[in-house]
Amino acid sequence: MTEYYILSIYFFLVLSLSLPFLLLNKLTDVMPFSLPNSSIMIIVPMIVALIFSYFNLGISFDQLWATFSIINSKDWIYLVASLFIPIIMYGISYIVYYKRLISSTKFNVSLKTISFAGVLYFVSAVIEEIGWTAFATQVATKSIDSVFVVSVLVGIVWQLWHLFPFLQLGRSRWWILFHCLTAIGYRVIITYFFVQTDYSIYPAILIHTMINLAPELLPMKYETYNPVLTAIIIWSGIMISSMII
Secondary structure, eight states, X not given: OOXXXXXXXXXXXXXXXXXXXXXXXXXXXXXXXTOOGGGGGGHHHHHHHHHHHHTTSSSOHHHHHHHHXXXXXXXXXXXXXXXXXXXXXXXXXXHHTHHHHHTOOOOOOOHHHHXXXXXXXXXXXXXXXXXXXXXXXXXXXXXXXXXXXXXXXXXXXXXXXXHHXXXXXXXXXXXXXXXXXXXXXXXXXXXXXXXXXXXXSHHHHHHHHHHHHXXXXXXXXXXXOOHHHHHHHHHHHHHHHHHHO
């Protein structure tokens, strides 16, 4: 089977097998940090990727596992960048909302809460990126030379997968649109780092972790997040970087 066919089947299975998890939102909320119950569907991309790899559809299990064993000393700059890029994005929103934040009383962020959130979001990032990066992105790069095209392809499906949870959280259409554009921008960065580090999954895990964790570090959390501003900044950075690199 060609990589295009494998990816098509993979994306179809991930999207379709995730739909039943949306029914969990009809139950009493049990997830922390206001996450929808359907968040449990993060296991689907990983499980489908493991099944595909077991049957050597696209990449072998050894190739999938190799993304965890690749770490070179020269890659430290990508790891550091992975930690700080999301923080910088949210930090800009913090600056924009500075006066509003100063007048807020919601500064009750505890070390215990942040530690728990860090572990939770790190583990969930590992689970998700096994599917989206270690499998889907690696398969896509076998037949598509352009990092940008691979990023947009995987990124669009990644955000389609998030669409119903966003709607169930009550997000507006404009919020969803610009947040998805922001997330696809992050996927461009993730894919570029993935290729530049010889297919190491760690930058993807760190970026994904910090995308979710960074709001927990700020007063008012997602109330300080401006998806329009963030989308403009991240895509401006990508365009400028593409002209320099």
